[in-house]
Amino acid sequence: MGLRLLKDAFWGAAPSRIQSAIIAAAIVVMAFIPGVADTYTPLFLSWIMTYCVLSISWSFFSGKAGYISLATASFYGIGMYLQAILGRQLPLWTTMILAAVMAFAVGLIIGVVTLRLRGIYFTIFTFGLSLFLNRFMNWYEGAFTRTKGRMVKPYDNDTVFYALLVVFAITLIAVIILNRSRFGLSLKCIGQNEDSAQHLGVRTTMTKVLAFAITAAPVGAVGAVMSTKIGYIDPNTAFGLNTSFFPVLMAIFGGMSSTYGPIIGAVVFYALQDYLLRVTNWHMIIFGAVMVVVIMLLPNGVFGVVDTILRKRRSAGGGAEASHQP
Amino acid sequence: MALLELKDINVSYGNVQALWDVNLKIDEGKIVALLGANGAGKTTLLNTITGALKPTSGEVLFKGERIDGLNPNRIIERGISYLLEGSRLFPDMTIQENLEMGAYHRKFWSGRKQDIERMYALFPILEERKKQLAKTMSGGERQMLAMARALMSNPALCLFDELSYGLSPKMAKAVFNTVKQLHAEGITVFLVEQNVRQTLEIADYAYVIENGRIVMECEGCTMLENDYIRQAYLGI
Numbered sequence: 001m002g003l004r005l006l007k008d009a010f011w012g013a014a015p016s017r018i019q020s021a022i023i024a025a026a027i028v029v030m031a032f033i034p035g036v037a038d039t040y041t042p043l044f045l046s047w048i049m050t051y052c053v054l055s056i057s058w059s060f061f062s063g064k065a066g067y068i069s070l071a072t073a074s075f076y077g078i079g080m081y082l083q084a085i086l087g088r089q090l091p092l093w094t095t096m097i098l099a100a101v102m103a104f105a106v107g108l109i110i111g112v113v114t115l116r117l118r119g120i121y122f123t124i125f126t127f128g129l130s131l132f133l134n135r136f137m138n139w140y141e142g143a144f145t146r147t148k149g150r151m152v153k154p155y156d157n158d159t160v161f162y163a164l165l166v167v168f169a170i171t172l173i174a175v176i177i178l179n180r181s182r183f184g185l186s187l188k189c190i191g192q193n194e195d196s197a198q199h200l201g202v203r204t205t206m207t208k209v210l211a212f213a214i215t216a217a218p219v220g221a222v223g224a225v226m227s228t229k230i231g232y233i234d235p236n237t238a239f240g241l242n243t244s245f246f247p248v249l250m251a252i253f254g255g256m257s258s259t260y261g262p263i264i265g266a267v268v269f270y271a272l273q274d275y276l277l278r279v280t281n282w283h284m285i286i287f288g289a290v291m292v293v294v295i296m297l298l299p300n301g302v303f304g305v306v307d308t309i310l311r312k313r314r315s316a317g318g319g320a321e322a323s324h325q326p
Numbered sequence: 327m328a329l330l331e332l333k334d335i336n337v338s339y340g341n342v343q344a345l346w347d348v349n350l351k352i353d354e355g356k357i358v359a360l361l362g363a364n365g366a367g368k369t370t371l372l373n374t375i376t377g378a379l380k381p382t383s384g385e386v387l388f389k390g391e392r393i394d395g396l397n398p399n400r401i402i403e404r405g406i407s408y409l410l411e412g413s414r415l416f417p418d419m420t421i422q423e424n425l426e427m428g429a430y431h432r433k434f435w436s437g438r439k440q441d442i443e444r445m446y447a448l449f450p451i452l453e454e455r456k457k458q459l460a461k462t463m464s465g466g467e468r469q470m471l472a473m474a475r476a477l478m479s480n481p482a483l484c485l486f487d488e489l490s491y492g493l494s495p496k497m498a499k500a501v502f503n504t505v506k507q508l509h510a511e512g513i514t515v516f517l518v519e520q521n522v523r524q525t526l527e528i529a530d531y532a533y534v535i536e537n538g539r540i541v542m543e544c545e546g547c548t549m550l551e552n553d554y555i556r557q558a559y560l561g562i
Contacts, residue, residue, distance in 0.1 A: 199398065199408055
């Protein structure tokens with residue numbers, strides 16, 4: 001019965017009332033955390049929300065459309081550099097919006113150039129983009145500013161926490177709404193059979209480009225916010241490849257069949273990383289082992305397992321009903 | 327006046343000409359069949375109608391208006407719907423979502439709820455299984471779903487490419503019966519098939535295509551008695 005309730009709340013078509021209520025309550029509860037918790041907790045939660053936004057965005061585009069993007073680091077780094085350059089003159093909320101707009105614009109350009117390509121070429125291009133921006137900023141800083149990195153004006157943990165809560169809430173709600181929209185549905189169709197989608201009248205290239213650019217925007221915004229917490233950025237922190245790979249792993253771990261899979265993935269992954277970093281130097285090796293086990297045992301992620309159980313129960317129930325008929 | 331008419335259509339892939347002076351008429355409310363072997367030009371002809379290919383010369387008229395040169399999007403809007411060979415469903419989406427996609431075009435999207443109800447009335451099996459993923463269905467049921475999806479946009483003309491492809495004889499029979507049912511509801515159907523006997527049994531009119539040319543046309547049942555057809559396509 002518990003499973004059934006969970007299913008009704010979080011699966012299926014339009015977001016149910018229970019689902020909307022739980023999400024709204026969770027966001028409100030989170031808004032009170034900085035008031036009651038110690039100073040470390042908001043920072044810890046900020047990182048978790050950062051990874052949530054990255055993996056939700058990634059799985060909305062790549063998980064649905066089937067085009068694996070490794071450009072997350074590019075958009076994240078663009079947000080960071082924008083904050084480093086403009087953060088001293090402008091308030092945080094302005095730079096966040098600017099970072100989102102900038103990431104959207106870059107996403108649009110990259111999308112128009114590359115999304116006519118199918119399959120692995122798109123992945124290689126986006127991977128190369130992050131590497132290129134990293135090398136380019138290295139060269140630029142060396143040649144013109146004669147420094148390696150930049151200082152970013154710091155903000156306190158609570159401000160950062162609330163800024164991220166806003167981005168996180170907007171991203172989550174937008175994805176839930178878009179998932180059931182005509183747009184979300186057509187994106188999913190592209191991932192399953194692009195030719196068929198085209199024959200039904202989906203303007204495939206436009207849909208892909210738009211989705212790619214939209215999901216770049218929140219990534220740019222969280223990049224801008226988190227750079228203030230790091231305090232000092234250089235091309236390797238801004239365009240680090242892990243930023244591209246982690247959201248992919250988190251989404252796979254959590255499962256992409258539901259909006260909440262990537263969130264579970266982000267929470268478990270970040271908490272595990274945080275813990276392992278404190279107790280051992282071998283965290284990446286343990287990480288890798290966990291990932292291999294997960295992909296082998298749970299190909300559809302944590303949510304995929306629950307989904308399979310629910311479907312089995314339902315078809316078992318359906319079978320029993322059918323057997324009553326003569 | 328014919329619902330769809332092809333006049334002297336020539337189509338080439340680069341230097342290779344695939345269709346030669348094709349003339350074809352589909353009258354409203356009829357089942358018209360196009361028969362031919364692999365590579366004869368059947369799918370090329372369909373792609374020319376749906377706008378995926380542009381003819382090098384000739385005209386495609388739909389309800390008396392020229393539609394060659396229009397985008398596939400615009401042609402769907404005018405009321406031609408196309409079921410691709412091998413049905414091409416969205417396997418990891420539910421049956422209901424697959425149907426919704428049939429009404430993807432903006433013109434049909436707002437009416438999708440009523441259209442889905444209409445499809446459930448026509449294919450009750452789909453309603454029973456509406457929450458299931460399309461990949462869990464049998465071959466025949468998939469073909470039903472594909473047909474329902476093609477009908478979602480209320481087309482004046484349905485193009486069915488290889489409906490019986492990959493189906494057991496029993497399933498194929500069920501699918502052809504469905505086509506007859508659609509015909510009874512007044513929908514015009516253009517059937518493109520390799521399954522000659524069953525197609526001719528239900529078709530009002532039939533064309534035979536060989537090497538990109540229409541070589542024969544006549545009423546469906548008289549073709550079954552034609553010596554050439556019996557030898558070349560039925561093997562008797």
